[in-house]
Amino acid sequence: xxxxxxxxxxxxxxxxxxxxxxxxxxxxxxxxxxxxxxxxxxxxxxxxxxxxxxxxxxxxxxxxxxxxxxxxxxxxxxxxxxxxxxxxxxxxxxxxxxxxxxxxxxxxxxxxxxxxxxxxxxxxxxxxxxxxxxxxxxxxxxxxxxxxxx
Numbered sequence: 001x002x003x004x005x006x007x008x009x010x011x012x013x014x015x016x017x018x019x020x021x022x023x024x025x026x027x028x029x030x031x032x033x034x035x036x037x038x039x040x041x042x043x044x045x046x047x048x049x050x051x052x053x054x055x056x057x058x059x060x061x062x063x064x065x066x067x068x069x070x071x072x073x074x075x076x077x078x079x080x081x082x083x084x085x086x087x088x089x090x091x092x093x094x095x096x097x098x099x100x101x102x103x104x105x106x107x108x109x110x111x112x113x114x115x116x117x118x119x120x121x122x123x124x125x126x127x128x129x130x131x132x133x134x135x136x137x138x139x140x141x142x143x144x145x146x147x148x149x150x
Contacts, residue, residue, distance in 0.1 A: 002040035004056035007048060008063065011055035015062035021069040022093070022104065022127040025050040034064050052128065068126035072105035077119040086116060093129035102127065 016034030020027075028047040033039045040058055055063040076083055077100050084101055087094045092109060095102040103109060104127060113120055 002038070002062075003059045004040050004042045004064070005044060005059075006057040007044065007050060007066075008055050008057055010053055011063040011065055013063075014055055014065040015058075017065040017067050018056075019067045019069045020050065021071045022129070025066070025068070032064075038062075038064055040064065052126070068128060070124045071127055073102045073123050073125055073127055074105055074110055074113070075121045075123045076101040076103065076113055077121075078117055083113060083116060083118050086112065093127075095127060095129045103129075 016036040016038035018032050018034050024030075026047060026049055027042055028044050030042050031039070032042060038058075040056070042056065050066045052066060052068040055065045057063055073095075076087075080101060084094065084096070087101065087103060087109070090109070092103055092106070102123075102125070105122065110120060
């Protein structure tokens with residue numbers, strides 16, 4: 001069985017590609033099969049956020065490109081600053097555009113945003129939310145062992 005223990009930033013002429021949704025693009029160890037049938041086991045040293053365009057380097061030297069899958073999302077329009085505050089206050093990953101916000105489909109958040117006056121549309125699309133302020137890629141949260149008192 002082929003293994004992938006390295007992720008590279010880009011690849012030329014990949015042997016295959018895998019299409020993963022946002023949740024599946026956080027990975028440490030998992031068996032994957034590319035759209036062209038290449039089967040391999042991902043075995044990374046730590047949980048890693050994968051971005052579309054990156055690639056796995058396989059044990060035989062080939063590469064498998066990472067692509068984002070379409071998934072159910074909520075597109076949000078309205079008072080974006082206020083709505084973004086409420087989304088962020090719930091530590092919800094959010095994709096930010098100049099004219100809208102996008103979050104993963106969530107009935108509770110849909111209902112909350114509707115009450116707040118947001119204009120909401122359910123869409124399908126790729127989801128690449130904003131990374132955290134303390135690093136690149138996925139927001140991993142932060143420890144609450146410190147005080148928020150100032």
